[in-house]
Amino acid sequence: MVFYFQYEKARLERKRLTEMSKGYGKPKVGGPFTLKDLEGNEFTEKDLLGKYSMIYFGFSHCPDICPDELDKLGDAIDIIQEKAPNCMRPIFISCDPNRDTPEVLRKYLAEFHPAIQGLSGTWEQTKNVCKQYRVYFSTPPNLEPGEEDYLVDHSIYFYVMDPEGDFVECIGRQDTAESAAAILLQHVRDWQREGKPLDTTPLPYLAAKKDSTSAAK
Template sequence: MKATVWRPLLALLLMLGLAACSEPKPELPVNTRLGGDFVLMDQNGLMFNAEDLYGKLSLMFFGFTHCPDICPATLARTVGAWKNLSESEREQVNVVFVTFDPVRDTPEHLKEYLKFFDPSVIGLTGSVDDIADMARRYGVVYLQETAEPGAEQEYMFSHSDFVYLLDQQGRVRKLFKSDFNTEELIADVRSLL
């Protein structure tokens, strides 16, 4: 084969190879089985639904404020990751805490509790049924557990502990374990900005 033929062919192959190398990381898939609308109340006592999150990404976590270990640890970790973003990135990301203990976690209590982590954290509470409905849509499992006689708290909750990453349309894009890798979470957030 003459050089005039194979040289352009080789150059074309090289270009195709380079193009493949620089191909961007695949987008996070949309989880079509989880998520959906909800109607709850924020820490200011105002009605809050799924559409109020639209336009920004959201890092959402479910828990209860009388939980002394995993819930405050995950909140601190999530807010810490959020604070590692630049100021302009932070303006595009909500941090949302949804309680499944509306009896103790009133809007007033949530407001006082969450401002310790950051005043911008959105706290959501509501009726037992509305919270249960939202939890079901998002695949959150929790159960109120009666404590043993003589225990300090009358009841606790056993629960799943994932952090949800929602996109600007409120669609679930990824679930992180509560002890997530901060760098991985930040990279995934940035991939959607």
């Protein structure tokens, strides 16, 4: 009984915070953007709808923080996939338009979980999506064309968006893969509890994996 009331209290608090984030006069996280996926196809905010999304902003030349966070995301994906298959779309958005082309991101993300979808864009597109998500990023001033040796300063959060494209929570560096997965799964349970639709179509890498497994039998 005590556990039930604790669960209900936590659920209602999350719901309150979510509603506050949508309220009048509150800073809105998320909005219209246009980027390219790893195949060079256009990807917009509408492509996030239907599933939960966990979005991370970083860059492929990051020496330590981004790899650590992407490893954490990969572990969280596996935990989530076991308990609520195909409910979440993991996204990596580059904030280094000078170097991170779709081809560069494809090679970089190949080192991490295959479900992670990479997105990149022009300088203006990158500025726009970072502005929409209230993401801070900064590159050195006066970069020369073709310059490769520099770092990008940026916000270090996973932005959790619900299936309707609304922001629900930030997950920080202090969170483990286990706590990040638990946060996402709790939002999923709350969503389903309210009877709202959730797209559970297999993510592309899982669909391909399933097809290859079936062909081998």
